[in-house]
Amino acid sequence: MCLYDTMYYFYPEQRNEFLVLASTFLCCMKDYEKFKQLVLQGATLYMPQLSLDCVIFGFHEGQLKVLLLKMRNLQEWALPGGFIYRQEALEVAASRILKERTGLDNIFLQQFHIFSDPTRSDTSKAIHHFSFADLSIDSSHWLAQRFISVGFYALVDFTRVTPQADELTDTCQWYDLENIPPLMMDHRHILDKALETLRIQLNYQPIGMSLMPEQFTMPELQKLYETILGVTLDRRNFQRKILGYHILKRREVRRTGVAHKSPYLYSFDEKQYQQALQDGLHKW
Amino acid sequence: MCLYDTMYYFYPEQRNEFLVLASTFLCCMKDYEKFKQLVLQGATLYMPQLSLDCVIFGFHEGQLKVLLLKMRNLQEWALPGGFIYRQEALEVAASRILKERTGLDNIFLQQFHIFSDPTRSDTSKAIHHFSFADLSIDSSHWLAQRFISVGFYALVDFTRVTPQADELTDTCQWYDLENIPPLMMDHRHILDKALETLRIQLNYQPIGMSLMPEQFTMPELQKLYETILGVTLDRRNFQRKILGYHILKRREVRRTGVAHKSPYLYSFDEKQYQQALQDGLHKW
DNA sequence: CCAAAAGTGTTTTCGGTACACCCATGT
DNA sequence: ACATGGGTGTACCGAAAACACTTTTGG
CATH class of the missing domain: 3.90.79.10 (Nucleoside Triphosphate Pyrophosphohydrolase)
Structure with a gap:
């Protein structure tokens, strides 16, 4: 049985009849005996x-x-x-x-x-x-x-x-x-x-750890930010800013097999990253 | 009758039996006939x-x-x-x-x-x-x-x-x-x-309109910010910053009856304030 | 007159933006 | 060699922080 049928809510439009206050288990009504009876009969509270x-x-x-x-x-x-x-x-x-x-x-x-x-x-x-x-x-x-x-x-x-x-x-x-x-x-x-x-x-929490593969290049990470924000960013400023958070580790190896200069590979510094997740992004 | 009793959730631990996906009204089960029967009998979904x-x-x-x-x-x-x-x-x-x-x-x-x-x-x-x-x-x-x-x-x-x-x-x-x-x-x-x-x-939305009385002085508003943030702010920088948002109107009258120099009274510019509520705080 | 509070202005610093230069790689 | 992309450094600008001076008021 659901109280919904009998009295709409415990907290009805006509508030002088029944009352229940939220986030507490102590309920009460003006007609207390009726309320008690309903609850003991197994009436439940209507909920969305x-x-x-x-x-x-x-x-x-x-x-x-x-x-x-x-x-x-x-x-x-x-x-x-x-x-x-x-x-x-x-x-x-x-x-x-x-x-x-x-x-x-x-x-x-x-x-x-x-x-x-x-x-x-x-x-x-x-x-x-x-x-x-x-x-x-x-x-x-x-x-x-x-x-x-x-x-x-x-x-x-x-x-x-x-x-x-x-x-x-x-x-x-x-x-x-x-x-x-x-x-x-x-x-x-x-x-x-x-x-x-x-x-x-994006401005307060480090993201990317979950979105990027294990290792990635700086331009790849930049592309992620650009896509999310819907704008183009300056290559050099982006690098300085991200590195300033000290959540990245630069790998020894570089990406090979692609045209042009081989970029460095980076991966996230797990420990620093978790720290930044809690404290937010701060410059050092 | 509540399905809670008969089968825990529509979306039970043993997921191969019954399934309901959220945010949709289309429900389905492997044992479709049983599901249909329950729903038609007036079974409801268990909800917190x-x-x-x-x-x-x-x-x-x-x-x-x-x-x-x-x-x-x-x-x-x-x-x-x-x-x-x-x-x-x-x-x-x-x-x-x-x-x-x-x-x-x-x-x-x-x-x-x-x-x-x-x-x-x-x-x-x-x-x-x-x-x-x-x-x-x-x-x-x-x-x-x-x-x-x-x-x-x-x-x-x-x-x-x-x-x-x-x-x-x-x-x-x-x-x-x-x-x-x-x-x-x-x-x-x-x-x-x-x-x-x-x-x-506090940094992105104008507050104060709801917390301050109709008219107030700049030091009073500053005290509010200091109390919320739990820090002390520079009197002059605070004033410049707040006024830069153009959400305040300076009144002609000053506060009298208090010791020392009488401060200006301000009130919020209703229109600008509402605008800032939507767009966030920006300098002009 | 003086202490304290308030109005107004200047300097400095720092983060963000813009831009210049050099290096490495595959075609 | 050279076009292209990537690494590194410098100049500039505006906002925020730090700080100085003057003005007003009640006592």
């Missing part, structure tokens, strides 16, 4: 559906890419997402979902926003989708109600990922950021917000 | 309890303050919080809760983090609290389960607020930031995170 969506960024051949999937029976693409387990933090759930899609562990992952607009999930579409799937439900069904979604963004090494579809998914593949297909619901908005956050974070 | 907590900052007499309340029958203090209505965005819910506590409308309000650690709500304590309230529930009861909470922080004009308690609340009052009493659950952590976010935001 909570899900999470991941914007997974990858980088390959000078292009920033996003991992998208297409659900069976659906025309539009979607961000990888999922639900949270009973004993699971959101961050853990997000990395679990990431692992399922990319096979990767220990990914850079960050929550950036919660999307709770009541109109974000178009009810009529939801119903339509279910008719498609040979289920008929009406607008009062929980499946047709508003979902609140926590947005995460992740940075992964493109070369180590093999996108994995599952029973529900037709396709799971990378898309160039400049060439995103129509997305379902407000996923386009989520994607944009993720990119906006990433661009801001 | 979602609440929101507000860290409400005020400023008075050179002290940064936070609005706290003490629940009936509880020793520890708590942040004002609440639940979300069915057709309501989180931001709307937060401003509703704020209005209930402070009586103020149109408050600067921002979500900054979601707190989902499974251990954040101490189950044993919850049960204890309910025994207190003459209810006996066990650890499997929904009231004893983990709540996920969305953290908001707000900046309000101290002088315009009269803290309002309600039927559940013994007291609702301001506390100096340096003198916060023990808080329930992880509310201390939420408070700290809010302050951390506020300090960062």
Whole structure:
């Protein structure tokens, strides 16, 4: 039994009847006996559906890419997402979902926003989708109600990922950021917000460790920054700035086999990088 | 009936049995007929309890303050919080809760983090609290389960607020930031995170409009910044910097009746301020 | 008149940008 | 050899930090 049916919320519009305050377990009502009775009968609190969506960024051949999937029976693409387990933090759930899609562990992952607009999930579409799937439900069904979604963004090494579809998914593949297909619901908005956050974070947090392969050249790293920010940077200034953070180690070997002068190879200094992740980027 | 009982989640640990992907309404299972049957019988998706907590900052007499309340029958203090209505965005819910506590409308309000650690709500304590309230529930009861909470922080004009308690609340009052009493659950952590976010935001967003009275002097505004940041600033550099944003209007009158040279009074330029809220702080 | 607070101006420093020069490599 | 890309160094500019002087007010 769900209190939802009998009294909307514990915290109803007509606030003089029942009251529950958030983030505490102590509940109370004016009609305390009635409340007690309901709770003991096993009444539960009505809650919105909570899900999470991941914007997974990858980088390959000078292009920033996003991992998208297409659900069976659906025309539009979607961000990888999922639900949270009973004993699971959101961050853990997000990395679990990431692992399922990319096979990767220990990914850079960050929550950036919660999307709770009541109109974000178009009810009529939801119903339509279910008719498609040979289920008929009406607008009062929980499946047709508003979902609140926590947005995460992740940075992964493109070369180590093999996108994995599952029973529900037709396709799971990378898309160039400049060439995103129509997305379902407000996923386009989520994607944009993720990119906006990433661009801001770029100035305060070291990124690249997760996006670049083990070893890389300075121009390659610069291309990553340029792609994310959408601007061109000065080669020399970029190098000075990045090296100033002391999160890179220069390798002895250089890249060979390419035309022109052979560039140095760099890799991230694991320890310094982790330090910078905590403290932010500072000059020395 | 709740699917929670029969199959844990739609998205269970043993992932080969049932599957539901987040942020979509299209659900599917390997045993599709069983799934369909359950849904048509009115089965619902198990979801964590979602609440929101507000860290409400005020400023008075050179002290940064936070609005706290003490629940009936509880020793520890708590942040004002609440639940979300069915057709309501989180931001709307937060401003509703704020209005209930402070009586103020149109408050600067921002979500900054979601707190989902499974251990954040101490189950044993919850049960204890309910025994207190003459209810006996066990650890499997929904009231004893983990709540996920969305953290908001707000900046309000101290002088315009009269803290309002309600039927559940013994007291609702301001506390100096340096003198916060023990808080329930992880509310201390939420408070700290809010302050951390506020300090960062200070460089990019104009604040003060909500925290300061209608008219104020430059040293008063400086004191606010110093208090939030926890450092002392150079009087002259501060003035130049703030004025450079062109969000202040200097009044003709000066503050009188105080010792020493009478300072100018300033007030925020409503239009410029709103502009800066959207675009961030930029020099001209 | 004096101490303290407030208004206004100048110097210095530093990070970021712009740009010049040289070196290495494959064609 | 030479075009192209990569490594290294210098000049400049603007914002922020450091600091000096004057003005006003109550006591």
